[in-house]
Amino acid sequence: MDLTARVSRALRAIDGAIVVVDAVEGCQIQTEIVTKQALQECIKPILYINKVDRLIKELKLNSHEIEKHFENIIDKFNDYIEIYAEDEFKDKWKIIPEKNNVGFGCALNPSWGFTVNTMLNKRLKFENILNYYKNGMEKIRTLSGILPLDKCILDMIINHLPSPKIAQRYRIKKIWKGNLNSYVARNMQACNENGPFIICIHKILFDKHVGRISIGRIFSGTINSGDEVYLLNAKENNRIQQIFISMGHKRENVNSLTAGNIGAFIGLSKATVGETLTQIEFKDEIDPFENIKYVSEPVITVSIEPKHPKELPKMLDILNKIEVNDPDIKININEDTGEYLISGIGQLHLEIIANEMKNLGIDILMSDPIIVYREGIKQRSPLISIKSQNNLNLIQISLExxxxxxxxxxxxxxxxxxxxxxxNLIINNLKQDYLDDKIKQIIIKGIKMALNAGPLCEEPIKGLQININSLKIDKKTLEVDPLQIMLMGKRAIYNAFLKAEPTIFEPIYKIQIQVPMDLIGIITALLLQRKGKILDVEQKSSYSFITGLIPVKESFNLASDIRSKTAGQAFWQTIFSHWEFIPYDSAQKIISDIRVKKGRKAEIPKADFFNNN
Structure with a gap:
């Protein structure tokens, strides 16, 4: 399962990361994705190459071949750093075994691990480890005492990952877009425990005894139990009732926490993932943290209902908690049918959600999955002027x-x-710099009504620049009937959109499949049958790694096909790659089918239909 969303949230709270790579499989799609995510948040990565015993027992490599194998993994990992790291860190953060910022070992049965420095201090060579494996399990078990894995990992963390005081000097400018010369910014960059408290929430949990638990990183100041805080996104005050820190699986209550720590807070009823907390007296001086950027997107939708209708309120409560905790889940209600729709990143993701709901005490019925599309345009629209129904308001826009x-x-x-x-960007091209806040919010709401459900088939719109060139608002309409103004904005978007060569995007997965070499032909044929593309075929020892692209709609039941055609010898993973334009002629049938499923006429309305409707 793709866990990149959970990785994205965790990265906001940390300053360093250990990336774990399988010694046989090497760097794969997920390795690149999580490393890219870390580097984009200015988080320093170090490397641990795990399951080294597989190179000895399964592939039966000698010490020279194993060393070469390690070099290939490290070179690939350094390529990621070269591509995705900030310029100032491209050389500083690269993995060099002699610097002891890469560990090698085995996590289980038995566990052992080492860095280059460990081997030099103990006057060992890899040939010695091979000899242990030649002499039976009793001898292998002694490696845990000679090369303890926990010491290997802890030494790398202590020697190579930065403290909050060091990391915040360079991270704040990446994750916070406020004035970097301000009093607040200077305190965050210094990780000053005496500054105003500023906290970024990165995780929400629910406990049956205490309710909502908000977990976040303190970037500045000291927070005390009983403090009143201001939530910048929710725009309201809350009071911290209790603070605790996690010690393994236990919670330790504390009275206060200082900058650089990660704490859990009870009492924040309106906090969501990405929320920024601060002292009330600083609420007008602090910008919220940058939104957490997620790599994956929900691309498959199912409708669900409780097996027993009386459990509907319980199902909705559980769904709300799951949505707060899992940013890759989107929950909507079909206003025409009353169905509850869940969108996720794949079939397995939705199956896990269903199983999680079952574990929480509710059985659900789930429909067959359908694909989520996006609507978009291929060219600039003409300048469009639309009036409100009472003819007292006007908006003039263009799209590109x-x-x-x-x-x-x-x-x-x-x-x-x-x-x-x-x-989607909404741009102010008006002559006046100032736009009344109430007018701005009403216009944005109307435009977002259109963006959330486009005119082709009521799928979300993506990749749109909306230029507002002229705006006339009647004050009485604004006070008495603001819905007219919102609908004016929505109709303007629909009208311009349909005059800009509209079509739809379909979601595409990147897929990587590991198979024995003699099965390459079977797997490539299977992908091509499903309208996939082969990007690369790489051989590593006795395995081949096939990397390609496949439309999400062609991935249904792919798992069973791969298992049956390879007798279970293939391993694979998929991750959302991108949205791809479907030529309008090919898209027409898809659009018509979606419209009919949603209870609409199969024909797409003409642009002029939205002039006065």
């Missing part, structure tokens, strides 16, 4: 397609009203 690279440049130079998780 944008990608992530363009967004970074636009954010530097343009006046942005809003940005959402689908990379």
């Amino acid at each position: 397609p944008i990608n992530e690279d363009q967004i970074k440049e636009i954010l530097k130079h343009r006046k942005i009203l809003a940005i959402d998780y689908n990379n």
